[in-house]
Amino acid sequence: MYVVATPASNGIAARLARAIKADLVIVESKTFPDGETYVRVPQRLNDTVVVVHSLHPPQDSNFLKLLLVLDAVRGAGAREVVAVVPYLAYARQDKRFLEGEPVSVGVVLKSIEAAGASALVAVDIHAPKSLDQWLTIPHANAMPVPELAEYFKGKLQGDAIVLAPDAGALERAKLAASVLGVDYDYIEKRRDRVTGEVQALPKSLDVMDKTVLIVDDIISTGGTIALASKSALENGAREVYAACTHALLVSGALDKIYAAGVSDVVATDTVPSPVSKVSAVRSVIRALKEIGFIE
Numbered sequence: 074m075y076v077v078a079t080p081a082s083n084g085i086a087a088r089l090a091r092a093i094k095a096d097l098v099i100v101e102s103k104t105f106p107d108g109e110t111y112v113r114v115p116q117r118l119n120d121t122v123v124v125v126h127s128l129h130p131p132q133d134s135n136f137l138k139l140l141l142v143l144d145a146v147r148g149a150g151a152r153e154v155v156a157v158v159p160y161l162a163y164a165r166q167d168k169r170f171l172e173g174e175p176v177s178v179g180v181v182l183k184s185i186e187a188a189g190a191s192a193l194v195a196v197d198i199h200a201p202k203s204l205d206q207w208l209t210i211p212h213a214n215a216m217p218v219p220e221l222a223e224y225f226k227g228k229l230q231g232d233a234i235v236l237a238p239d240a241g242a243l244e245r246a247k248l249a250a251s252v253l254g255v256d257y258d259y260i261e262k263r264r265d266r267v268t269g270e271v272q273a274l275p276k277s278l279d280v281m282d283k284t285v286l287i288v289d290d291i292i293s294t295g296g297t298i299a300l301a302s303k304s305a306l307e308n309g310a311r312e313v314y315a316a317c318t319h320a321l322l323v324s325g326a327l328d329k330i331y332a333a334g335v336s337d338v339v340a341t342d343t344v345p346s347p348v349s350k351v352s353a354v355r356s357v358i359r360a361l362k363e364i365g366f367i368e
Contacts, residue, residue: 074367075118075151079126079142081135083342085159086125088354093367095123100142110134112141114149121366122151124190128162128181129344130321136162136181143188155366156190157357159343160319164199165291182207194360196343196353197290197318215360217341217353218245218288221316222252224339224351225286229253231311233284236260236275238297242289249288249316260287260301272304273297281309292317292340295326299333306334315339318353320346 074095078086080102090097101113124146126139139156146154166177182203185193192211195204201214222235237246237259250257258275274280285305287298292315302313313335320340327347330338340346341353361367 074120075122077114077118077122077124077142077146079112079124079138081127081129081138082125083127083159083345083349085127085157085342085352085354085357086123088352089123089125089157089357092354092358093361100145102138110138110141112138112145114142114145116149118146118149118151120151121153121155122146123155123157123361123366125157125159127159127343129160129319132162136184140184140188143185143190147189153191153366154189155192155194155361155364156185157194157196157361158185159196159341159353159357161195161198164195164203167200167203178203179207186210192364192366194357194364196341196356196360199290211364213360213363215353215356216245216248217318217351217356218248219252220351220353220355221288221318221339221341222249222286225314225316226253228337229255229284229286229314231284232282233286234258234275234278234280235286235288236301238287238289238301240276245290246288249286253286260297262300272307273301274304274308279308280305282311285310285313287313287315289315289317291319291321292326292330292338293321294324295322295329298335298338299329302330302333302335312336317341319344320348322346322348 076090163177196215204212233255235250235257246257258278
């Protein structure tokens with residue numbers, strides 16, 4: 074088996090190759106003077122190939138590069154090609170919210186399959202049902218939440234609680250809480266009828282004198298985390314931490330989060346960021362086993 078590393082694999086390819094004892098192949102890549110992308114696989118690949126390529130910003134150019142690499146490894150003789158996409162761009166655009174819109178995640182997934190992927194592993198995709206809806210090839214959604222939770226073992230002082238940003242993400246909080254052996258809940262936004270102030274607090278549990286860990290799939294602008302942290306601390310929480318799989322961190326998100334009182338923010342390496350301290354490799358290996366590409 075070969076693991077193919079692209080410029081957007083963020084070190085995950087090398088770590089994966091070492092863990093599963095596969096040969097690592099590094100893709101050659103450049104941009105022509107007219108702006109077009111060039112990629113090349115520097116050797117023959119007469120075996121199963123795992124291509125690791127994240128679709129973090131710049132999403133559009135990274136998306137095109139993935140399609141080109143998938144075609145290139147097929148041309149280099151690969152028998153089967155597993156696309157491992159640590160961050161799948163456009164995953165939140167999973168329906169037609171307004172008439173005339175595309176279902177963007179469907180376009181992305183169908184293109185990956187058409188370009189030559191025999192199977193696909195995404196990491197903590199926003200709506201996992203999209204994989205079932207748009208792919209005909211084997212697929213799996215890798216969940217690095219246990220690894221994120223393990224990072225906080227021994228760091229959460231006193232009574233602790235894990236919170237999901239909404240009811241739809243409750244399973245993620247449940248998984249983290251099971252690793253840490255603590256309670257979990259989801260955040261509900263509440264508006265004070267007198268002052269109009271909006272707070273984001275647990276649906277059922279109390280945060281008084283507790284350490285709070287907020288777990289999400291993506292931190293983009295940081296608004297939800299900041300509001301939840303501010304509300305928790307105002308209601309007696311001892312300390313607030315935040316963890317996510319994909320740290321996009323746009324529009325000054327980190328400053329916003331820390332200004333709201335969050336003690337530490339931790340993410341995986343699916344997107345390069347200052348807080349990407351946990352590797353998603355173990356979750357990718359579990360997913361590859363799930364679809365039968367490694368034992």
